[in-house]
Amino acid sequence: MTSEYDVLVLGGAGVDTIVYVPELPLPYADSYMIRPGIEARAGQTGDFVALGLSSLGLRTHHLDMIGDDPYGDLVRAFHRDRGIDFTEVPLPGGTKRAVNLVSPDGRRLSLYDDSRSRESDRLPEELVRSLAAASRHAHVSITHPCAFALPLLREAGLTISTDLHNWDGENPYHEPFAYGADIVFVSATALADKEKTMRRILERGRAEAVVATAGAEGAYLLTADGLAHIPAVTPRAPVVDSNGAGDAFAAGFLFGRLTGEDLDRCALYGSVAGAYACTVPATGSDAIDRAGLLREVAEPTSRP
Known part of the structure; x- marks a missing residue:
């Protein structure tokens, strides 16, 4: 039986307000004059993973809770304009938001507005089951409602991936995701x-692979066969922003x-997809396509 969706x-899903700053950390001052300006755009981790997967030609469906507000309209337009199927569930607290401070060298500091979420937020079980039944794989963001969806995805027999982002290895909140996914x-x-x-995730959970991304240092891949270092790929254009690089890596x-x-x-x-993402301005939303990815991989000059 052929699934309707690959992922x-x-x-x-959410909206980031991008603020360019002269340096990070930002020294205290009464005010700063900002150029090229301050812009709000849709594109948080789930949005960018969905964009990356869709750009690579995978049939992708995105499910999340968003608000009935202008920020939610940006999220809806993000998916509609790129042809990404999106199912929304009402989020009473309003669409999730963040402020990203971006330095000239592309580094980023994100400030997440945690006031939008409520303990009662849930993705409807029947909706999750229905979409899971039509999919091959699930990529799960580490948001509160998604923790309750993990058992439903396993019941459906899907393989699961997740991104723990900047987990310290100790915070128990991340453990259901870390130990419940096949690719971490x-x-x-x-x-x-x-x-x-990484070894604790592999030993305690169900993961076949654990990947730790390390920026310019590359990445580390741990499987039952051992730990391997994955060299960083040199971008073909100047690095302007690291926002979305981890999401692009996951998609690739x-x-x-x-x-x-x-x-x-x-x-x-x-690594190739992540390197490409670093060349995209923070105010933009772009991802490498399948032809571009395969071309970069085939050309040794694209790798250090």
């Missing part, structure tokens, strides 16, 4: 001992996995 993306992505930024944390990796590539090749796809 069901759960959670991670995590940033190495806050990990005191990345290999120890999943594209490889869902098209039958081995895990090393998946990691290379992720």
